[in-house]
Amino acid sequence: MARRTIREQTESIERETLHPHACLSSRSRGRARADGEDDIRTCFQRDRDRIIHSKAFRRLKQKTQVFLAPKGDHYRTRLTHVLEVAQIARTIARALRLNEDLTEAIALGHDLGHTPFGHAGEEVLDELHPGGFDHYKQSLRVVDVIEKDGRGLNLTHEVRDGILKHSKGRGMIMPEAEKERPATLEGQIVRIADIVAYLNHDLDDAIRAGVVQRTDVPDHIARVIGKSYAKRIDSMVRDVVQASLARDLSAVVLSGEMGAAIYALRDFMFQAVYENPVVRAELDKAKGILRSLYAYYLDNTEEAFRDVPIPRDTEKHRLVCDFIAGMTDQFALMTYEKLYFPQQWKVL
Ligand code: MG
Secondary structure (H helix, E strand, O other), X not given: OOOOOHHHHHXXXXXHHOOOOOXXXXXXXXXXXXXXXXXXXXXXXXXXXXHHOOHHXXXXXXXXXXXXOOOOOOOOEHHHHHHHHHHHHHHHHHHOOXXXXXXXXXXXXXXXXXXXXXXXXXXXXXXXXOOOOOHHHHHHHHHXXXXXXXXXXOOEHHHHHHHHOOOOOOOOOOOOOHHHOOOOHHHHHHHHHXXXXXXXXXXXXXXXXXXXXXXXXXXXXXXXXXXXXXXXXXXXXXXXXXXXXXXXXOOOOOOHHHHHHHHHHXXXXXXXXXXXXXXXXXXXXXXXXXXXXXXXXXXXXXXXXOOOOOOOOOOHHHHHHHHHHHOOHHHHHHHHHHHHOOOOOOOO
């Protein structure tokens, strides 16, 4: 009998040790373009690696989470958000004996389509792009089309599904309708880990910024989720693990009590932080910058994209929208300055 590869051995370890409802890498529905198997890594490990090595992943380090280009080094960025989601999601996946590699790949890829200036950027592109704009659809577009000069990362079906269905805005944390939920339990973990991560770190940053005080969190919420940053993540993670096991892993869920506390915390965060006029003021200025950049690139498409390798049939609005969505905060500010600020004459 031929010797089995390391990847094949890893696949049997998955079969022997993971929960019967786990998504096994050997049962993946595969990629849009067949590209063979690696002899060391499973398909989901390769997807995680492709995401980490992508240009869009590196740009997350200079994209706003909530506070615009903050001077303090301890504020979250979109990159640290994604890393915290991956940490929380992997803890849950391992506790439930689900596929940690698939979970990690979805977590690291879920926000690749985020615009500069956080949700303010998303609102501008949604208003200007004729087809509308949603960051989760853009994340899929980044991995399917934009990366690698238009060839995309050619990820597996399961990772793509998890990326597309992670977002909930102000909707249900886990929708009742099966077709609206991520198809794998691993994708469902990321959907919950995303909100666990962002509510907690945004609250932590808002306290750091002096926008809210620790004691502002209403008592009925703090009683359920805990009073410190560490305690809150811990109680939410424990709740997901226990509530999902109590349902025999038919879905990844929160208990009724914790779910209600998280919805209440989300309402508190919208009112106290995300829609706080002081936080919004800078983001509204940033929206003006993106509107000007959009108009400029729409008027100067030929010249601006002359040397960029893009498929010939890419429509003008699509091209401008993709370009702006991909910008970091710093690149957008720098480009705006170059285009619209008079430059000082340099005398040699
Ligand atoms: Mg996210």
